[in-house]
Structures are given as C-alpha cells and as structure tokens.
Amino acid sequence: MSSTNEVIFNEVSSLFEKVSFEKISDRKYAVSIEKRQVVSFLETLKRKGFSHMSLITCIDWIEEKEFEIVYTLFNWNTGTTLMVKTRTSREKPVVPTIMEIWPTAKFYERDIHEFFGVKFEGNPDLKPLILESWEEIPPMRKDFDPEKYSKEHFPDRAYEVDFLVKGSENDE
C-alpha cells in the first residue's frame, strides 16, 4: 500500500463531508474535522497509510472559548506528516478517546486531561500523570497565572540593591 498523498486525500475526502486537506509544505498537511467524526476519520486515515500517531496535543483558544486537540500522524510510505485538528467547547471539554485505534494514545490523553482539563470519553484511566498534589485549575490553561502561583507558593530571594545603572529595568 504505497499510494501517494493525493490519492489518499481524495479517497478520504470522498468519504467525509466538508474536509479539505491544506498543504503547509511538501511533506506537511493539515486538516480539520468535526468532533463527532474524529474517531472514524482517524481510523480511515490509519488504514490508508497514516499508521503512526506521533503526538496528541492541545491548544487553548481562550478568546474563541474552545480547546483544539491536534493529532499528529505520520505516513512511513510517503514520509508525510498530517495534523488532524478538532475543536471542543471550553465550558464542557469532552472528546472521544482514540485508544481503540492507537493504544498509546492513553498516555497523551492522560497528559492533556491533567494539563488542560479536557475529558476523553472512553479512556478508563485519566488519573494525573506528571503533577503531584495539584489543586488549582489545570496549569496549561491560558487563564492560569503561573507567576502569581509562583509568588504565592515559592518565596523569592530578596536582594539588597546598592547600585543601579540609570535606565536599567529595576530603576523605579
């Protein structure tokens, strides 16, 4: 199975409504898909040659009140990277899991659940992966203020300033 990207993209476009593959560079493409179709869409792409799931990540579009989940797929026959993007609302972020397609997705989903608070429906194990005893809102959300948190929890060193260059950033 070594069809070219164009063939794969045409086949996939004929199966799903309103998907358009956008070319970023020779070996890099992107596509957006609705949340309810994402599982069958990724399944189809996997069968057509994008068999390697490299990464799942998340973007917080705070002004649009949406989270964007980005699945990065790789095709070993054509050496092409494909970004599949889907969006979910910020108020109630729920996305179906893709663990049935790629079991390794479990850990990426745990990671995104921990750092953005996106729930993956069907993933049985969403307990924290990296942080320990975290009680605030998920730290990668744009409305979380890391500096304020740091100031409250981790005291700074106080310096005695005895000389300042005029116009330096500490000159008040």
Place this chain on the structure above:
Amino acid sequence: MTKQQSAWEKVANMLRARSLWMLYYCTGCGAIELPPTMTSRFDMERFGISPMATPRQADILLITGYLSTKTLRRVIYTYEQMQAPKYIVGFGSCTLNGGIYYDSYATINKLDLYIPVDLYLAGCMPRPEAIVSGFKKLMEKIDRGEADGWKRYQENYEWYKKNQLSALGEVYIHDEFHE
C-alpha cells in the same frame, strides 16, 4: 568568622575536607557540565572528590539546576538518608533565585528555604572552572568548620519542615517506589 572547634573537630574537619564523595542529583540542564569536570580535562579527583552512587555513602549532595516540587520531595528524602556530616552545593542560578524559571508554577525559587545549602555556584550554567573553584571554596569552608548546614538542619528542623510543607503540601511521596 571561625567557630570554636575542639582539637578533635579540627583534625576531623581537615581530614573530611580532603576526601569527599559526591552524589550529583542532576535535576536540570547543569548536569552536562559534570562529565568534563570529572574526566581528565578538569579532573575533579585530584582534589579528592569522586562520584558516589548512593546517598548513604556520599558527603556532598550536588543539586544541578531547577527543582520542581516533585523533585524536591525526592531531594529531601535523599538528603535525610545521607549520613552527617553532609554538605549541599546548589549549582546554577535556578537553585539560587529560580533562574529563568522564576515564574514557573512547578519549580521552587530558593533552595535554602527547604534544605541547608553550604555553597552556591552562580551561573547559568557554571563552567567546570567555576565548579572546581567552588569545590576549593567548599573544602576551605569544611576545613575551617564553617560548612555546618547539617547542624543547622538539625537545629532548625521545625523551620525547614514548615517551609517544605508550605511549598509542597506534604513531603510524603506516593508512587510505585515509595508506597
């Protein structure tokens, strides 16, 4: 400022300063400066300092870089396992004042609030020359009996514990290695 030392302590400190085993806790980027410091170019061993694999036999705990709250819990475990006399060297500006991670939600900003630091090596990251010169300073301090972080930790244990708890919530580690 030299402290009053008994004759035994003077001899002990002189000997201690000349044979140091170092546990390097490579938390941050600074760890990359240690291989050249240990190997033939800068050759740390000519000062009697050599690497040690376990905390129970080490004298120096070298913390090379930023500490997340998660790592700090392990560092406190490690430090409390070490036998006195024990010395901590904070390495790089991240241990001093947070460095470029001063506003991170995950890393502490000031190491000496949580464990007693005997010597800081400033720089991001300090070069092997700075490390070697820092170790010379540490040896002089041990020789003069001024590197007494482990005594301060015993005397002010409540204060250190209070700071640890305020930053970490609890020091106890829950994971598959410590349950």
